[in-house]
Amino acid sequence: MxxxxxxxxxxxxxxxxxxxxxxxxxxxxxxxxxxxxxxxxxxxxxxxxxxxNAIARSLTTRRSRIIGVAASYLQNHFYPDVLEALSRGLQARGYQMLLFMPDAGRHADPQLQEVLAWRVDALILASTTLSSALADQCQAAGIPVLLFNRTSRAPSVSSVTGENLRGGRLIAEFLVASGHRRLGFLAGIENSSTSRDRESGFCGWLQENGHPPPLREVGLYQFEEAAAAARRLLARPDRPDAIFCGNDHMATAVAEVARHEFGLRIPRDLSLVGFDDTGPARWPSFSLTSFSQPVQPMVDATVALVCEMIEDPATPTRHEVVRGELVVRGSARMPPEGCVSLAEQLVWRPVRNDITG
Amino acid sequence: MxxxxxxxxxxxxxxxxxxxxxxxxxxxxxxxxxxxxxxxxxxxxxxxxxxxNAIARSLTTRRSRIIGVAASYLQNHFYPDVLEALSRGLQARGYQMLLFMPDAGRHADPQLQEVLAWRVDALILASTTLSSALADQCQAAGIPVLLFNRTSRAPSVSSVTGENLRGGRLIAEFLVASGHRRLGFLAGIENSSTSRDRESGFCGWLQENGHPPPLREVGLYQFEEAAAAARRLLARPDRPDAIFCGNDHMATAVAEVARHEFGLRIPRDLSLVGFDDTGPARWPSFSLTSFSQPVQPMVDATVALVCEMIEDPATPTRHEVVRGELVVRGSARMPPEGCVSLAEQLVWRPVRNDITG
DNA sequence: CTGAAAGCGCTTACAG
DNA sequence: CTGAAAGCGCTTACAG
Missing domain, CATH: 1.10.260.40 (lambda repressor-like DNA-binding domains)
Structure with a gap:
């Protein structure tokens, strides 16, 4: 046959x-x-x-209508949600999605070469970056690259992120306002921009307001690593009474360990705050207070920007930051004031004397 | 520029x-x-x-080395895991993955046309099926199609699934052995083969062994739908004391509702059994007893079979069924005997007089 | 509105 | 081992 x-x-x-x-x-x-x-x-x-035949068409038009998408950390519910929204958004604009999954914590470089061979019209990298050599290569080839939920040290690569810095600051303020003084921070991948920005927001606010730096552990944005970090943190004699976890995924791991291995009650014995506001974190069992990164707006911004970059190669580098809220639920002690209802959710909006905050 | x-x-x-x-x-x-x-x-x-240029190469070789992959229900942790394994497996064999996400509960048909335009070397459909018209079209075009975690009513489409029927039967036997007599079943998508097979295994065993059929609700494999179904089921005066949930994802929803809305303790007031053995179901908070569908072996079988079908178009239709185990954890009352340790897990291996089971 | 022809960037017999 | 040439299946000026 x-x-x-x-x-x-x-x-x-x-x-x-x-x-x-x-x-x-x-x-x-x-x-x-x-x-x-x-x-x-x-x-x-x-x-x-x-x-x-789309292959023949692409050869003559020199436009593949394919967008290469990298995604990792799919155990973190945020990314499957992103993938679904991205798929819908790109499909609606007539693009197909060539998906590849770089190893967590590494550059997307190796598989990228294969993807570039397909002359993709653009590249969207979620939760990964590329080496600056690769960035240069893409630039030279005129292939738009867009980082999602990461920024690059090479400032010429456009990005869409949440409010990592503001989120970190607000969480510090929130926990202090709730009366916490023994704070902990659980970092994600240490050289990822999200983890660095959230941390510097958090620690920056603490320092500016005369508080000591938090205890610190690294969870690499992975469940098991975060659980191990939680064990170290909670076993300390001076264990924190509030932990800011670099994302919700790690926060659920910390909650599991705190409850089932240390017998702690949340938030009575331990306050937990996460980042992302997705997935199991919203379930009653976790009811996580978390700074939101709204998937649909972030993906909408991504799709719009990437299409603009494809249409007009002269589009200048842009770093879009999508607004989030500190969504208040039950995993952290509540401050005496500042919580307001918004769209059927409780969010924190501290009243301030100063303008900046 | x-x-x-x-x-x-x-x-x-x-x-x-x-x-x-x-x-x-x-x-x-x-x-x-x-x-x-x-x-x-x-x-x-x-x-x-x-x-x-891979596009030009594909045009001349008439092999794209692209495989179209459909996936839905990414909220269910099982599928992100599958996607990661699939990505790795296909990459290792030199294939790229063109991903699309059909709407849940529907045929993959509409987007499929776009994907077929790319002359993909094969099609892997996870948690979806295609219309028989489309199946015929693929057959006529010589494009191998493989269903993952589904079977098709058209028996000529190959598939890789878990042991849905045996799993359903075993769970019935397990719950009865644990002394439960008021059983419930929470169906997924009713016309999906997985849901039908699990249900007919479950109900089949009950009937053959002289037990009444379970109470029944439909959760569509979705979290919110499953939660709503749980509310209906648990509000009944004759509410079940054990529920077999069509998958782990729905089981977590049921657990949330049972605990936080009905104040039930698991497994004291209610036993819960799921299917898949993935994701949050394994966390201490849920500790779900579940029939496993081991991702890696299922994906390995899928990749091997799809490559075989590509290499040899004459490969006959095959329905591979990957072995699972009833993994025993804390969400369901344990039967007095039959639990054995296996690879650091507790699994149920009932002792029987008869040969078949 | 329509057709003949060039060209997109490769692979692969074929002849040397 | 190497090059000239045909061909993969389209799109798109160009001329009519």
Whole structure:
């Protein structure tokens, strides 16, 4: 049994009694073709089960209408949600998604070469970065690159992120306002921009307001690593009474360890705050207070920006920051004031004397 | 700023002082080319940042080395895990993954047309099916189709699944052995083969052994739907004291509702059993007893089978069923006997007089 | 509105 | 081992 050949435009042309160019036009929206011709072609195509070959089309148009997407950390619920929204958004704009999954904590470089061979129209890297060599290569080849939930040290790569810095600051203020003084911070991947920004927001606010730096552990944005870090943190004689976890995924790990291994009650014995506001963190069992990174707005911004970059290669580098809220639930002691209802949620909006905050 | 052109084989040939064919050979493993020529080409390619264009290659070879992958229900942790394993497996065999996400509970048909335009070498559909019209179209075009965690009513489409039927039967036996008599079943998508098979295994065993059928609700494999179903089930005067949930994802929803809305203790007031053995279900808070669908073996079988189908179009239809175990944890009352340790886990291996079971 | 023809960037017999 | 040439299946000026 040999592999069957797909019908080609030439086959259809022969059957419809028109030229091959006419067949092509019949499948090109806006092409100049008589309605009757189009109908004849459509009928012939139907009979033969013809569909234009996207590979051949891409070769001639030099636009693949494929976008390379990198994603890692899919155990963190945030990313499956992002992937679904991204798939929908790109599909709606007529793009396909070539997905690859770099190893967690590493550059996307190795697999990227394979993806670039496909002459993707753009690259979206979620929770990964690329080496600056690769960034240069993409730049030289004119391939737009967009980082999602990361920024690059090379400032010329555009990005879409949440409010990592403001979130970190607000969480510090929130925990202090709740009366906590023995704070802990659980870092994600240490050289990821999100972890660094959240930490520097958190520690920055503490320092500026005369508080000592938090105890610190590293959870690498992974469940098991975070659980191990929690064990170290909670076993200390001076264990923290509040922990800011670099994301919700790690916060759930910490909650599990705190309750089931240390017998702690949350938030009575330990306050927990996360980042992302997704997935299990919202379930009653965790009811996590968390700074939100709203998936749909972030993905909308990503899709819009990436399309703009494709359409106009001269689009300047942009770093879009999508607004979030400190969503207040039950995992952290509440401050005496500042919690307001917003869209059926409780969020924290501290009243301040100063303008900046 | 106009879009830069990628260097082509012809550019490289010119620089290296060889023919364009030589350049092609230099990038074709196993092609007959002098080592010195290859080196000259490699150097020229490096200078120009040349990478063979996969689109052009696919057009001539008529093999895209792209596999179309459909996945839905990414909120269910099982699928992100599957996606990661699949990505790794396909990558290792030199395939790229064109991902699309059909709407939950629907056929993959609409987006499939777009994917087929890319002349994918095969199609893997996870948690979806395709219409029989589409199945025929793929068959006619010689495109291998593989269903993952589903079977098709059209028996000619190959599949890889877990032991849905045996799992359902075993869970019935397990719950009855634990002394439960008021059973409930929470269905997933009713016309999905997994849900039907699990249910018929469960109900089949009950019937064969003289037990009444379980109370029944539908959760559509979605968290919120499952929570709503749990509310209906648990509000009944004759509420079940054990529920077999069509998968772990729904089981966690039921656990949340049972505990936080009905104040039930698990397993004292209610036993819960799931299916999949993944994700949050394993966390101490849920500690779900669940029939496993081991991701890696299932994905290994999928990758092996799909490659075989690509290599040899005459590969006959196959329905691979990957062995699972009833993993015993704390969410369901334990039967007096039959639990054995296996690979650091407790699994249920009932002792039987009869041979079949 | 339509067709003939060039060209997209490769691979692969074929002849040497 | 190497090069010239055909061909993969389209799109798109160009001329009519």
């Amino acid at each position: 040999t592999r069957k050949r797909h019908a080609t435009a030439t086959d259809v042309a022969r059957l419809a009694g028109v030229s091959q160019s006419a067949v092509s036009r019949a499948f090109t929206p806006g092409a100049s073709i008589a309605e009757e011709t189009r109908a004849r072609v459509a009928e012939a195509a139907r009979q033969l089960g013809y569909r234009p | 106009t879009r830069k052109r990628h260097a082509t084989a012809t550019d490289v040939a010119r620089l290296a002082g060889v023919s364009q064919s030589a350049v092609s050979r230099a990038f074709t493993p196993g092609a007959s080319i002098a080592e010195e020529t290859r080196a000259r080409v490699a150097e020229a390619a490096r200078q120009l940042g040349y990478r063979p």
